[in-house]
Amino acid sequence: MSRCPVRVFGIVVAVAWSAFVNQPLSADDAPAGLIEVGHKEKDACSKKNVVTVFGKLKDGVPVKAGESRYIEMEAMTTEIRWRCGDSDEKSEYKPAFNWVRCQRSADTGRIEWTFYVKK
Numbered sequence: 772m773s774r775c776p777v778r779v780f781g782i783v784v785a786v787a788w789s790a791f792v793n794q795p796l797s798a799d800d801a802p803a804g805l806i807e808v809g810h811k812e813k814d815a816c817s818k819k820n821v822v823t824v825f826g827k828l829k830d831g832v833p834v835k836a837g838e839s840r841y842i843e844m845e846a847m848t849t850e851i852r853w854r855c856g857d858s859d860e861k862s863e864y865k866p867a868f869n870w871v872r873c874q875r876s877a878d879t880g881r882i883e884w885t886f887y888v889k890k
Contacts, residue, residue, distance in 0.1 A: 805887040808866055818880030820856035824873050837877030844869045
């Protein structure tokens with residue numbers, strides 16, 4: 772009977788770790804080892820809409836006006852797939868990158884992209 776709590780503990784830790792690993796990273800949680808390869812302030816999305824950025828997390832990472840998130844791409848790419856509310860969008864940037872930071876203005880919802888490579 773003394774081993775039962777250990778197994779339950781192990782399951783709880785595994786579930787908690789899985790939930791932690793699959794969370795998008797906020798601006799305060801920048802991954803180590805990112806090298807900035809570019810910056811773009813072009814895209815707009817009304818501040819009332821949520822921007823969803825698609826990368827390694829298949830359901831996408833939501834970014835509200837006033838927020839900033841780091842998103843890992845599935846692989847090296849030159850394209851970001853994203854959604855403004857219900858509208859599917861895409862943006863291109865060269866050189867290739869495998870991480871992107873989506874930062875949104877609190878007052879207008881303007882999108883500022885920063886592109887990174889992590890080796």
